[in-house]
Amino acid sequence: MDNNIGKWLIDILNCINEIDSFFEGNEKKYDEYCKNILLKRGIERNLEIIGEAVNRILNKKPDIEIVNARQIVQFRNLVIHSYDNISDSNVWAVIINHLPKLKIEVQKLIDINFPNFPNFI
Numbered sequence: 001m002d003n004n005i006g007k008w009l010i011d012i013l014n015c016i017n018e019i020d021s022f023f024e025g026n027e028k029k030y031d032e033y034c035k036n037i038l039l040k041r042g043i044e045r046n047l048e049i050i051g052e053a054v055n056r057i058l059n060k061k062p063d064i065e066i067v068n069a070r071q072i073v074q075f076r077n078l079v080i081h082s083y084d085n086i087s088d089s090n091v092w093a094v095i096i097n098h099l100p101k102l103k104i105e106v107q108k109l110i111d112i113n114f115p116n117f118p119n120f121i
Helices: 003-021 030-035 037-060 069-081 088-113
Strands: none
Touching: 003 037, 003 088, 030 037, 030 088, 037 069, 037 088, 069 088
16 A cells, blocks of 8 residues: 555544544543634644545545545535534534544554554554
8 A cells, every 4th residue: 555545544543643632631521622612623623634634545545444434525625615514513423423433444554554654542
């Protein structure tokens, strides 16, 4: 597999880990997320990067095994281009339901295709 794909997979993993770090030592609470504009913007930026990295991967390897890859790119486009239509509940659903699964998928792709890359989980 192309080394650029490995770099983009690492970028995705780093963004997920950064989002997780925003809650380090604290329980993930929706109410706290909604009240914290810095937290919201930091998470949105990481979601943009994740979506862009997935888009680049899809352009190089359309058959990559990332579940919901197209939806990830679509969500990135929504965050960037329709920022005024992003709801806190949609972003929260991504954080709670989708990022943990994506993290496992990406780590597995790295482990299988780029065994010399550091393990980030």
